Amino acid sequence: MEIQNFTNTFLDGIEPGNKVLDLGAGEGKFAQMFLDCGATVTAVDMKPPAFQDPALIVKKIKIEDFCASEEGEQYDLVFARNVIQFLDKSWVYETLFSWIDKHLVKGGIIAIETFYQDPEPAFAHPMRSLWTLPELTSFLMNETQLYAKELYAKQFDHIGFDMSGQTRKFFVTSLIAQKIN
């Protein structure tokens, strides 16, 4: 239920014509929902969505390389669900978050859902980085002072299926915030 609330809170923030950046879009399940809201969606993934849509811009590239190459574009909303745990923590802190700040409009929305603990049973490879809600909140809301308005914040566990259909317990951190500066 919490996952649904995270998604719905984000969907509520989309207006037709908005530009949404979906980092780690995967097969594009969420990108499709953003398209259905009338947004133009840029989907970034090493294995990006295979479907086509006039309002879908597919970037088959590593997020790290996308951020290094993408200069001028501005987005109204940034969505990063189940992806930052696969990225290097210091890179996320030092590069990704400041890249997002530069490319997100004033009043724009950032939505991050990730893990604060490896799932149980754990995957063969442990997560590259883990994120507690206090850690994410304190960095984005307090340290950068960029995101003053917290629209959704939750740390919870739930039992669900992974991408291969195996049941696991997931330990989830979710934060949606609005940029004010």
Ligand SMILES: C[S@@+](CC[C@H](N)C(=O)[O-])C[C@H]1O[C@@H](n2cnc3c(N)ncnc32)[C@H](O)[C@@H]1O
């Ligand atoms: C667990 S899936 C999540 C997909 C989707 N966001 C969702 O919530 O269903 C993680 C996705 O991140 C992508 N990914 C992981 N590390 C990446 C990286 N460094 N650059 C680009 N994509 C990456 C994977 O290819 C995969 O599609």
